[in-house]
Amino acid sequence: MLSACTSGAPTGSGTASAGLRPIPAAEADLEQREITIGFFPITCSSPIVNAAAMSIFEQYGLDVTLRRYTGWAELWIAFVAGEVDATQFLAPMPLAIHHGFASGQRALRLPYVTNTNGNGITVSQRLAGQMSGPGDFRGLRLGLPFDYSVHNLLARDYLVSGGLDPEEDVDLRIMRPADMVTALAVGEIDAFCLPDQFNQRAVAEGVGFIHVLTKDLWADHPCCSFAVAEDFAAQNPNVYMALLRAIGESALYVDDPEHRADTAALMSQPAYLGLPEPVLNSVLTGDFPDGTGNEHSIPDRIGFQPYPHESYGIWILNALQRWGLTGDHSFTTGAEYSRAVSEVFDSQSAGSVLSDFGGVTDERTEETVLGAPFNPQRPAEWSERL
Template identity: 70%
Template sequence: MRTGEAAASALSRRRLLGLGASAGAATLLSACSPTQTGTAGTASADFDPSLTAPAGLEKRTMTIGYVPITCGTPIVTAAALGVYAKYGLEVTLRRYTGWAELWIAFVAGELDATQMLAPMPLAIHHNFASGRRDLRLPFVTNTNGNGITVARSLLGKVKGPDDFAGLRVGLPFDYSVHSLLTRDYLASGGLDPEQDVDLRIMRPADMVTALAVGELDAFCLPDQFNQRAVAEGAGFIHLLTKDLWPGHPCCSFAVAEDFAAANPNSYTALLRALGDVSLWIDEPAHRAEAAELMTAGSALGMPQPVLEAVLTGKFPDGTGKNRSVPDRIGFQPYPHESFGVWMLDAMQRQDLTGDAEFTQAGDYAGAVNSVFDSHAAADVLGSLGGDTAEHTSETVLGRTFDPRRPKKWSF
C-alpha cells in the first residue's frame, strides 16, 4: 500500500484500495499524518459538570481521533474545558488530516473512539469497503454545519442544481453526507452526477486553495471551509446543506465495540462528558466562547472570526449579504434511526454498500440499530435534558422521507 497522501488519493469512486488490508500498513499510514495534541486531562474551573462520573471506571486512559473541522467541536471543546478530566478520564486526542487515514487507524485498533463522518460507522461495521471493526455509534457530533460553496467567478451563473453541469466539484469522502446529499441535489436538477459533473474526492484542507486557483469550481464541505472561502474572496456560499435537509447529521462519534464492552463504566463516563459539553455548546450563549477555545488551542487551524461566524450563525455569504442563521450548526447528539436509514438507502442507491443489499424496512432498521447505540444515548441525554424523541420522518430536498418506506424516496 502507498503511504500518506498517495494512499488518500487512491480512494477513488467505488473503491477503497487496500483500506485496512493489514495492521502494518495501517500503522505506517496513520503515523505519517496524525498529530498528537496531548493528553486532555487537566480540569478547568470554567465548566461545571451536570452529571457525575460513574463509580468503578475500568480504564481511565483512552485515545480519541478527530479531523480538524467544526463538526468535531464537542470532542475538542471537551478537552479545552477539561470536561474529560472532570468525568475521571485521561483522553489523548489524535488529529488526522483525512478520513482515509482515520479509517485505517481505527480499524487497526489504534483508537478507542473517534469522530467519523456519519455514514462511516455503518460502512465500517457492516464491511461495505475494505477494513472493518465492530463499533457503536452513540452520538452524532453535530447536525447541519455544511454548505456548497461556488467559485467567485461563477457568481450569478450558478443558481440551481442544473447549473452545475460540467463543473468540477470537490467532496471530502464517498462515505459522507456531503457526498450523498450533493449527488441527490444534482440529480434533483436532472443531472447524472457521475456523467454530467466532475466530482473529485479531496482532503478538505486543500479545497479552498483549489477553488482560489481555479482547480475546482465548487465544493461541499464543513462550514469552516465555506466561510474561509468567503473570507479569502475565493467563493460564495451557494447554499447551506440545512436548506436541503434541515437538521441532518454530519459527523458522528464512534466507539470500538471491544473497548465499550470491556469498559462499560468508562464508556458511560465518556458519553456523559461528550453529551454534557455538546448541550453546553448548543446553547447560543456559549457559541462564541467555544470558537475562542478552539482557536486558542490551534485544534482546527482556523482564525477565530471564521469559527465564530460558523458557530454563531452570523456571517457574510460572499454575495454581499450578511446572514443570520442560528441553526447553521447544531449540537443535539441523539442518533435518530431515521438518520441511519436515509444514509443506508443513499449509500445503496449510489453503489456504496458492497455485497450488502437492503430490500425491506426491517433490513434497514436492523442494520442501523446494530450500530446506533440509542439506548446509551437516551440514558445520558435524558439525564441532561437533551432531545431524545425519535424522528418519525425526515424532510430531504423538500420531500418526506419515511424510514418505514425508504425505497419510495429516491432521485
C-alpha cells in the same frame, strides 16, 4: 496533551443543566483512565474538542489524548487497525465499517452524531451570479471530502434534483478537505461540498461564495458522528458511559446559543482546532457573510444535539446503496434497514445519558430531504419521488 486544563474556560460547564447533572463516575469504577480519541479539525468536532478544552473528560475521571487526522481514509484505517478505539467519523462511515461495505471491517457502536447541519456547497467567485440551482453545476468540477460522507450522498441527490446525472454531467473529485480552499482559489475545482469551517474560510479568503447551506437541503441532517469500537465498549462499559456523559455534556453546552461565541474563541486556539476565530465565530453563531455581499443570521447553521435518530441511519444506508457504496450488501424492506442501523446506532445509551442532561431524545419519525418527505419505514419511496 489536549487534556490539559485551559484557563479562562468556563468550569462547571453545566450552567444550563446544573441541577440535572449526575454525579461523575468514581475513578475506581473506570476500567482504565487513559484513552485516545481521533478527531478531524473542523467545527463538527466541537463537542469532542470542547470536552477536552473545558476539562470535562477530567471531571469524569478520564485522561483523554486527542489525535488529529486530516484524511478520512487514514482515520478509517487507524480505527480498523486499532490505533484508536474511539473517534469522530463522518456519519456514514460507522455503518460502512461495521457492516464491511469496503476494505476494513470492525464492529462498533455509534452513540452520537457530533453535529447536525454545519455544511454547505461553496462555489468559486469566478462563477458569481451564475448559480441559481443544481442544474447550473453541469460541466463543473465539484470537490467532495470522502465517498462515505453525507456531503457526497446529499450533493449527488441535490444534483439529481436539478436533472443532472452526477456520474456523467459533473466531475466529482474526492480531495483532502484541507486542500480544497486552495484548489478553489486556483481554479482546480469550481465548487465543493464540505463541512465548515471550509465554506466560511473560502468566503473569508475571498475565493468563493456559499451557494447553499445543506440545512436547506435537509433540515437538521447528521454530519459527523462519534463511534467506539464494540470490543472496547464491551470490555470497558464504564469508560464508554463516562465518554458519553462527557461528550454529551460538552455537546449540549456548545449547542446553547449563549455559549457559541465563547466556544469559537476557545476552539480557535492552536491546541484545539487552530482555525481563525472570526471564521469559527461566523459558523457557530450563524451570523456570517456569504461571499456575495449578503449577511445572514441563521442560528441553526450548525447544531449539536447528539441523539442518533434511526431515520438518519436509514436515509444514509439507502443513499449508500443507491450510489453503489454498500459492497455486496443490499437492503430492501424497512425492517432490514432498521436492523442494520440499530446494530450500529446505540440510541439506548445515548437516550439515557441525554435525558439526564435534558437533551433531545425523541425519535424523529419523518425527515424532509430536498423538499420530499422521507419515511424511514419505506426508504425506497423517497428516491422514487425525487
